[in-house]
Amino acid sequence: MKLFQNLFDATRPAVTTGKLKGLYPLHNALETMFFVPNHNSHSGAHVRDAIDMKRTMITVIFALVPALLFGMFNAGYQHYKALGLLIQGDLLTQFFTLSNFMFGALKIVPMITVTYIAGLAIEIYFAYRNKHAVNEGFLVSGILIPLIMPIDIPLWMVAVSTAFAVLFGKEVFGGTGMNVLNPALTARAFAFFAYPTYMSGDKIWVNTTPEQGAQIVDGYSGATALGQLATSGQTNYSAWDAFWGFVPGSIGETSTFAILLGAGFLIYIGVGSWKIMLSTVLGGLTMGLIFNSAADSMEPGALQNYMSLPYYQHLMFGGFAFGAVFMATDPVSAAHTERGKWIYGFLVGLLSILIRVFNPAYPEGVMLAILLMNVFAPLIDHYVVQANISKRLKRLKLQQS
Amino acid sequence: MSNFHIVRKGLDLPILGAPEALVDGHLSASVYAVRPSDFRGLVPKLAVKEGDRVLAGDVLFTDKADPRIRVTSPVSGEVARIERGDKRKILGVVVLADSQQEYRKFTSGTPASREDAINWLLESGAWSLVESRPYGRIASPDAEPKAVFVNGMATEPLAVAPAVALAGREEDFAMGLQVVSLLSKRTVLSIAASETAPALTKASGVELHQFKGPHPSGTTSVHINQISPINKGEVVWTLNYQDVAVIGHLARTGSFKLERVVALCGTGFAKPRAITAVAGANLENYLGSELKSGNFRVISGSVLSGANVGKAGYLTYYASQLTAIPEGEGTDFFGWVLPSMGKWSVSRTLFSWLTPNKKFDLNTKQHGEDRAFVVTGVYDKVFPLDILPMPLIKAMWAKDLEKMEQLGAYEVVPEDFALCEVVCPSKQELQKLAGDAIDLLYTEMN
Numbered sequence: 001m002k003l004f005q006n007l008f009d010a011t012r013p014a015v016t017t018g019k020l021k022g023l024y025p026l027h028n029a030l031e032t033m034f035f036v037p038n039h040n041s042h043s044g045a046h047v048r049d050a051i052d053m054k055r056t057m058i059t060v061i062f063a064l065v066p067a068l069l070f071g072m073f074n075a076g077y078q079h080y081k082a083l084g085l086l087i088q089g090d091l092l093t094q095f096f097t098l099s100n101f102m103f104g105a106l107k108i109v110p111m112i113t114v115t116y117i118a119g120l121a122i123e124i125y126f127a128y129r130n131k132h133a134v135n136e137g138f139l140v141s142g143i144l145i146p147l148i149m150p151i152d153i154p155l156w157m158v159a160v161s162t163a164f165a166v167l168f169g170k171e172v173f174g175g176t177g178m179n180v181l182n183p184a185l186t187a188r189a190f191a192f193f194a195y196p197t198y199m200s201g202d203k204i205w206v207n208t209t210p211e212q213g214a215q216i217v218d219g220y221s222g223a224t225a226l227g228q229l230a231t232s233g234q235t236n237y238s239a240w241d242a243f244w245g246f247v248p249g250s251i252g253e254t255s256t257f258a259i260l261l262g263a264g265f266l267i268y269i270g271v272g273s274w275k276i277m278l279s280t281v282l283g284g285l286t287m288g289l290i291f292n293s294a295a296d297s298m299e300p301g302a303l304q305n306y307m308s309l310p311y312y313q314h315l316m317f318g319g320f321a322f323g324a325v326f327m328a329t330d331p332v333s334a335a336h337t338e339r340g341k342w343i344y345g346f347l348v349g350l351l352s353i354l355i356r357v358f359n360p361a362y363p364e365g366v367m368l369a370i371l372l373m374n375v376f377a378p379l380i381d382h383y384v385v386q387a388n389i390s391k392r393l394k395r396l397k398l399q400q401s
Numbered sequence: 402m403s404n405f406h407i408v409r410k411g412l413d414l415p416i417l418g419a420p421e422a423l424v425d426g427h428l429s430a431s432v433y434a435v436r437p438s439d440f441r442g443l444v445p446k447l448a449v450k451e452g453d454r455v456l457a458g459d460v461l462f463t464d465k466a467d468p469r470i471r472v473t474s475p476v477s478g479e480v481a482r483i484e485r486g487d488k489r490k491i492l493g494v495v496v497l498a499d500s501q502q503e504y505r506k507f508t509s510g511t512p513a514s515r516e517d518a519i520n521w522l523l524e525s526g527a528w529s530l531v532e533s534r535p536y537g538r539i540a541s542p543d544a545e546p547k548a549v550f551v552n553g554m555a556t557e558p559l560a561v562a563p564a565v566a567l568a569g570r571e572e573d574f575a576m577g578l579q580v581v582s583l584l585s586k587r588t589v590l591s592i593a594a595s596e597t598a599p600a601l602t603k604a605s606g607v608e609l610h611q612f613k614g615p616h617p618s619g620t621t622s623v624h625i626n627q628i629s630p631i632n633k634g635e636v637v638w639t640l641n642y643q644d645v646a647v648i649g650h651l652a653r654t655g656s657f658k659l660e661r662v663v664a665l666c667g668t669g670f671a672k673p674r675a676i677t678a679v680a681g682a683n684l685e686n687y688l689g690s691e692l693k694s695g696n697f698r699v700i701s702g703s704v705l706s707g708a709n710v711g712k713a714g715y716l717t718y719y720a721s722q723l724t725a726i727p728e729g730e731g732t733d734f735f736g737w738v739l740p741s742m743g744k745w746s747v748s749r750t751l752f753s754w755l756t757p758n759k760k761f762d763l764n765t766k767q768h769g770e771d772r773a774f775v776v777t778g779v780y781d782k783v784f785p786l787d788i789l790p791m792p793l794i795k796a797m798w799a800k801d802l803e804k805m806e807q808l809g810a811y812e813v814v815p816e817d818f819a820l821c822e823v824v825c826p827s828k829q830e831l832q833k834l835a836g837d838a839i840d841l842l843y844t845e846m847n
Contacts, residue, residue: 001734010423010569032770036736040729042830047414047726048706050744050751052769054737056776059750133770179468269749273778336777336791364621385792389807396632 005036010066011185012091020354025127029134043336050351057139059271064326070253070258071102072108075151076100078206078248082222084216095246104151106249107207111146111158118159122166126175137183138166144184144326145254148319148367150204157195161187182333182381185367192367202227202364205248224249226318226363233305235317253319261276263325272329275338276345281315283349288314291357306357314353323352323366324379333374337384344380348373393399405594405778406627408614408640411822412820415745415753418726419668419737421674422565428663428678428687428716428723433476434484435461435681436493440529442840445491448745453480458505458525458657460496470539472718473526475501475659493715493801496681504656510717511652513580514537515674518583522677529718530644533638534625536843537814546638548587549630551578553601553642554612556593556619557703559666560722561675564598566662570646571600575651581640582606591624595728600823601642617785622802623819631812645720661721667704668762669697669725679715680699684723685713692725698765700724705819720818729766737769744768747783783820788812790821793825794831797838802845810842 008031015024033054041048051335073195077100080086086094097313119138128135145162169186192199204224221236222227225247228235237247245255253259268270288311293306315321328334328348335344348369355365437445445462448471449455455474464470484492490562507525510693512518515609533540540546553563561764567574569781582588587608591603594613602609610628611764612618616724631637640648643661651657663678671693684699692712700707701717704724716723733741745753753759780790788809796804815836822831 004734005732033735035732036769038729038732041767043830044706045819046698046700046707046709046724046765047416047763047823048767048828049748049824050741050746050753050768051748051824052737052825052828053772053775053826054769055750058738131773135574135772137775175773177775271748271750271776289739293746304590331777332561332775334777337779337789338778341778364433381792385789385808388787388789388792388809391787392632392807392809394628396634399632399635 008034009199021129025124025132025134029124029127032133045299052137053121053249054139056271057136059139059268059269060326061143063265063269063272064140064252066261067252067255067326068108068143070245070255071147072104073097073100074104074109074245074254075207075251076103077246078102078151078222079208082208082216082220083204084215085211085214089371091246103207104251107151108146110155111149111153111251112143114155115145115162116142116161117144119166121264122171130175132175137170137176141165141183141187145187148184148188148250148322148327149251150199151207152204153191153195153198154283157198158387159192160196161191164190167346169392177332179332180325180378181371182330184330185371185374188367189371205250205339211296218221222248224318224363229306229309229317230356230360230363231302232300233307237317239316240379242313248285250322252318253322256316258319259321259325263321266325266329272325273341274329275335275341276329276348277324277343278336280328280349280352281349282351283346284314284320285311285325285349287350287353288312291353298360303357314356316354318364320352321367323370324349327366327370333377335377335379335380335384340377340380341382344373344377347376404608404610405569406610406612406618406619408623408627409786411615411617411781412747412783412824413556413703414666414763414823415758416558416680416726416763417664418673418724418762419559419791420561420664420666421672422516424568424662424675424677426674426676428676428682428684428688429499429573429686430682431526432481432683433474433478433497433498433681434493434683434715435472435474435475435680435718436715437462437491437813440464440537441836442843443470443472443510445472447483447491447494449494451480451482452648454478455480455496456503456505458507460526462491464539464711467541467544468617469523469721471523471526472529472570473505473643473820498510499537499550502656506655506771507657509652509655511576512583512773525651527648527651527657530640532639532645533828534631534639534814535619535811536839538843540638544636544638546585546636548589548637549581549585550624550628550637550639551581551588551607551642552621552639553590553592553596553604554619554625556638557618557705557722557726558616558705559664559673561662561664563592563601564596565675566643566721567600567646568600570650571598573646573649573653574600574642575604575649576652577645577647578604578607580648581645584638587629589624589628591619591621591628593619611730614785616818617820618832620817621700622813623785626812630787633806635811641721657692663716663720664722664724665691666722667697667700667724667726669693669695669699669727674787678723680718680720682714683713683718684710688696688712696728696730697725698728704763705823706816717749727762727764748826759814767828768835769826769828771782771829774827774829776826779824779826780821783824784817786812786817790818794818794829794834795819797834800841802842805838810839813839815839 165187202223291307298304351369522701
């Protein structure tokens, strides 16, 4: 402790007045990470709540840990399954093995590292340029971005997508707190449209690099459940597999269960908005029910099959759960008003399932639905605020009459 | 319309150092100061010079914008000095108090009419106790308020219960209410649902309303918002129950004695309790024997909105609390991620929610640095007014007067944002922001 304090004290002159002036934001970010500074309240209320932005952000990261760890196991599991190298035994003994975990960790930890380096470098540059402290927003984005990427995406694409998201998703609007779009989804959308072959299809969700003495299992398909649904309206994966997450998909999105753990934590701690999560789920269920009831009158075919997928199963397949819990709830890009959050979440859920079912080109509708609603969130807020204004005007008119 | 109101949103700070419910002692001081900065928006025009003798009730300065508004000396004595700052701005008028207090005599008895009452209050300087909404300034005597709101509650952290503060002054309070009810057609007295003091529960000649709930259920803004919200163009006058008793005393005796029951509260005091004190009293000598040793911040007012006056400072003009809490010291090693037991947070990101009844020795630490707004919905939980706090704050930030007006800026005073400021994870200075914005609105509208 003393050691770190001395280190920061010793290097401070160099970055405040000395040659390394440009590094001050970095120094400040690191120092405030090690030590919450001894600032005392200087105006207004004299006592303050012990929460700060760093603690808020780290809470979200804690909530992501189950999905992250599960993603590491699953990456290895899918890989060894494709190569037919799974050990004998039941599913759980096959799944929770050290080799699965190590395989996933060796893939995913570099992705996280690259994301942080790319994103934080830009954040620190802008902190220096605009003379403010480094905001903590990227702490969460840096974990979210790898979790919504396929396992085999090259690291440089992760870096470019992250850089794009931070620059054009966030900094051009004025930095943390000002962005319109969710930065993590901006990164994914960029990768999705810039490198479609690495972001969609049947081949990318499972690492199938051959290993010594192993070939890809005959008849193996690496398609995700949603990919299968979009082409044939049916999937090989059971809803339970999808719920527990033993299916191919983006790294962190597969296990609805692990995401639910995170959701429970976020709601209980109060950092994530339960209103958005609940209303997104309600929106998804509503659209699912509409499809179910309309499916009977459709001509038989893939679309009819897809539409008759039991409505609740939409919540388990693909990135719906991850989007509802971790993406739609980003407080900056979501609706800001409490009433607006209900509308916003409901429409996110509704559109996710709508896009997913009706547009086979985008098997995962959640990303586009959330980005779309991000754009509309200020409009929703506008009407909620306007309602408050009209109420006041009405009161005034009543008074005058 | 029901006269019983339940306020659900809000927060009672779990802070140690509550004062004992007895009035014991008097803040004796030999030096007093009245500071123009205690009066929002008032530009002083001096009526005395150094060396002048004044009686308690003699004018010290008037408002440049309206010379009828006088601020009078709380004590008799000699004007020792005029404290000035940059550009000779008047910071305070310091009076060396006589050992035997002499009061200037005003007419006693209840005034006959509204006009008489206003003139009599203006003359004595007791008009300074009448605040006007919107803008939270000393009322303009020309305005025609739709109602006068008397606040008979004290829900600020560590405040003294009105029953304690009014004990022995029931007659003054009743007489004060008579005077105040002359000022408008409608006089509202708001009291706590649990109030027992007959002076309040049996007050006559007023419309009685009861409020239940956590702070800010006892603030005038909440009362007005629930009973008769302010529309554009409307004016409401507000008074505190202790100031009504001061006015009653003036009516009864003819002396303007600006003495209140003041809570000595916070963990900095050896014996937190209530005392009597005259506004403007110098604290230096008195605090020496009352404060524990250690580094404490002395606040004239509550921990939410009081002024940091320092150990050698003066009690502010309107204060009914004197709070001493420890100054925060030292940095916290990884304080943002470690469980940090013993720290308090309204959120569940720390562990204080496990012990909901535990009180904390809260200090002045900010617990983090200023950041952009990120989290939403935090303010709403502690802001019971029928106003959207975040949009209003953003309008204030942008100095968008039209939006401010539409979103209810006429109904708020800076203190209403104190709890938002306490819970804000981005550590924004909301009271200062609101104060500047409301002042700007005043300048543009008048």
